[in-house]
Amino acid sequence: MRWSPLIVAVLLMVCSAELLAESSWRVGSDFAVITPEKSMWMAGYAARTKPSEGVASNLYAKAVVLEDRQGNRAAIVTLDLISVQRQLRDRVAKQIEERYQIPADAVMLNCSHTHCGPVVRSPETVITDVDPEKVRQAVEYGQKLERVIVELIGGAIEKAVPSGISFHRARAAFAMNRRLPTESGFRNSPNPDGPVDHDVPVLKITNSEGQLTTILFGYACHNTTLSFYEFCGDYAGFAQTELERAHPGAVAMFVMGCGGDQNPYPRRTLDLAMTHGKTLATAVEAALETPAISINGPLDAEMRHVEVTYADPPKREELESRLQSGNKYEQQHAQRLLHQLDTEGHLRSSYSTLVQTFSFGKNGLALIALPGETVVDYSLRLKQEFSHRPVWVAGYSNDVFAYVPSERVLAEGGYEGGGALIYFTAVLHPGPFAPGIEKAIVDSVHESLKH
Ligand SMILES: [Zn+2]
Incomplete structure (x- = not known):
């Protein structure tokens, strides 16, 4: 007998539906509101002159715990x-x-990089020349946050059920490169010719009834539509809210990509933040309509310590002359470095950071979690170099210590190439990184994903 194309099509649909519904994982997710209960100093713009004034949208911490058939587990935490x-x-x-x-x-922490959240501090990174009340608030918030995250993992484990996971992709185009070449160097301004990564990677997690329970989605773009004085998750927050409204009961988690040199445009109004959020949520819905790439185990998580080195540090005389600089942030930075020279006798020559990978079966999805404010060249390069498998490159993970320029951006200079380092206070950077930073990071990813 001959099979009619219709029967074949129906059989294929049934088979693939069965394949998708196959629950080879146990997955649970949970969330908590982390909006500060009272007014606090806000992070993101050094020029802020007063603490927060109200809440435009809640901030969340969310967690998903994945367990494969062999019992290998990973926890991914996203933070507004x-x-x-x-x-x-x-x-x-x-x-x-x-x-x-x-x-x-196997624990990954990723932040959305909203510039409308509180300042968070670890007690170890407190600097003494900052208003003590500001510091106290930030440390107290950080300590509370730690407890919340640990509890969240417990909540996610309790909620874990047999699940299927699939990977999808679509695109969204509101991110634009923000490094505009001018005669006096690179300016922070929209550059329609600069590199971008418009991918919207999505992990869809369904329970054994096929209901959507958790959705992870990413985008490579600064979460900086807004710069006002209200707490707000910005576009990434609105995208999550939009998806959770469309899929009641599901937890939607935003994973920040390599958006160090990307901005959302246009910007500066709450309406635009909501519009970009909606655009991103729509892209996620579009991704869900693409053919599913089924995600299987075994799950292999690796974390490597990568040493990145700085270019030759400034001499004492150079730092002393910077104290006369017209830029108060440069002055402050020079002052801190001089203090470090006086108390420790030397400046940092390198910094040890964390590069993490999650491999879902041989040649299955590779989720690469890079540290710092990683520029877009990293995700473009890694996706090309691992083109034989699905790849998701996250930035802003585990250790957001500085802008992490590629070799190109480092050579070009400008804000992400080294200019912004004076604004980082949790780590006191002596100056720009030395050439080789991109190689050190990319090599460690290859090393981790070798087997
Ligand atoms: Zn940034």
Whole structure:
């Protein structure tokens, strides 16, 4: 007998639906509101002159715990906050390992980089020349946040059910490169000719009834539509809200990509933040309509310590002359470096950061979690170099210590190439990184994904 094309099509649909519904994972997710209960100093713009004044939208911490058939587990935490400090991550990951036996190396913290959240500080990174009340608030918030994250993992584990996971992609185009070449160097301004990564990677997690329970989605773009004095998750927050409204009961989690040199345009109004959020949520819905790439185990999480080195540090005389600079941030930075020279005898020559990978089966999805404010060249390059498998490159993960320029951006200079380092206070950077930073990071990813 001959099979009619219709029957074949129906059979194929049934088979692929079965394949998708196959619950080879146990997955649970949970969320908590982390909007400060009272007014606090806000992160993101050094020029802020007063603390927050109200709440435009709530900020969330969210967690998903994945467990494969062999019992390998990973926890991914997303935060509507400006950054993740290494010390906070290390403490949280250690507690998660002790309490829930999820390896610390398999715990990923990613921040949405909203510039409308509170300043968060680890006690180890407190600098003494800042208003003590500001510091006290930021440390207290950080300590509370640690407890919330650890509890969240427990909540996610409790909610875990047999699940299927699939990977999807679409695109959204509101991110534009923000490094505009001019005669006097690169200016922070929209550059329609600069590189972008418009991918919207999506992990769809469904329970054994096929209901959507958790959705992770990413985008490579600064979460900086807004710069006002209200707490707000910006476009990434609105995209999550939009998806959760469209899929009642599901937890939507935003994972920031390599958006260090990307901005949302146009910007500066709450309406635009909502519009960009809606655009991103629509792209996620579009991704869900694309053919599913089924995600299978075994899950292999790896974390590597990567040493990135600085270019030759400034001499004492140079720092002293910077004290006369017209730029108060440059002055302050020089002052701190001089203080470090006086008390420790030398400046940092390198910094050790964290590069993490999650491999879902041989040649299955690779989720690469890069540290810092990673520029877009990293995701473009890694997706090309691992083109034989689905790849998701996240930035802003585990240790947001500085802008992380590519070799190109480092050579070009400008804000992301080194100019912004004076604004980072959790790590005191002596100056720009030395050439080789891109190689050190990319090599470690290759090393981790070798097997
Ligand atoms: Zn930034």
